[in-house]
Amino acid sequence: MNSQRFFIALVPPSEIQAPVNEIKGYFEQQYDSCKAFNSPPHITLQAPFEWPKERDMDELTEGLKGFAVGREEVAIALRNFGAFPPNVIYVDVVHVPGLMSLQKDLAIFMETRYGVVDRRYRNFCPHITVAFRDLTKTAFHQAWPKFQQKPLAFDFIAQHLTLLRHDGHRWQIHQNYSLSTSL
Numbered sequence: 001m002n003s004q005r006f007f008i009a010l011v012p013p014s015e016i017q018a019p020v021n022e023i024k025g026y027f028e029q030q031y032d033s034c035k036a037f038n039s040p041p042h043i044t045l046q047a048p049f050e051w052p053k054e055r056d057m058d059e060l061t062e063g064l065k066g067f068a069v070g071r072e073e074v075a076i077a078l079r080n081f082g083a084f085p086p087n088v089i090y091v092d093v094v095h096v097p098g099l100m101s102l103q104k105d106l107a108i109f110m111e112t113r114y115g116v117v118d119r120r121y122r123n124f125c126p127h128i129t130v131a132f133r134d135l136t137k138t139a140f141h142q143a144w145p146k147f148q149q150k151p152l153a154f155d156f157i158a159q160h161l162t163l164l165r166h167d168g169h170r171w172q173i174h175q176n177y178s179l180s181t182s183l
Contacts, residue, residue: 003052006166030139031139031142033134041091063114078153088131100124162175
């Protein structure tokens with residue numbers, strides 16, 4: 001393999017990851033859907049991209065560190081569930097200006113600095129996936145009515161950007177970058 005795969009996200013604190021992982025576990029037990037466990041609970045800001053192995057990793061890590069400095073922490077509100085039929089169910093994230101502008105600014109930064117293009121940033125729909133890919137259409141149609149009206153509410157302050165790297169099997173946290181308005 002001549003490149004590594006990365007993506008950039010906001011990862012909630014462990015006290016929120018735990019109940020989200022319980023929901024993922026429910027989908028694994030009830031519907032044999034476990035692909036969501038291939039990464040920690042997260043809100044994707046930059047979709048997966050390839051980074052050539054011959055390209056210096058410091059270029060990416062130092063760039064992201066610099067991007068994060070001067071950025072405010074973001075208040076995140078998780079509210080209820082949403083879906084992308086026919087096979088994705090997620091925890092819905094309230095669209096707040098700070099989150100939306102952080103994602104847009106990051107997409108522009110990644111494109112201008114590194115040539116990483118993600119046209120989907122214009123249609124950014126923040127969410128935390130709890131079931132996808134291996135959730136069959138039948139299972140989706142059984143599960144979605146249960147989750148469509150199910151209440152859920154968590155709040156946290158996103159204090160850092162997280163760079164995740166694919167290790168060949170799953171996504172692992174590679175590095176965190178503190179969001180900080182102090183230089």
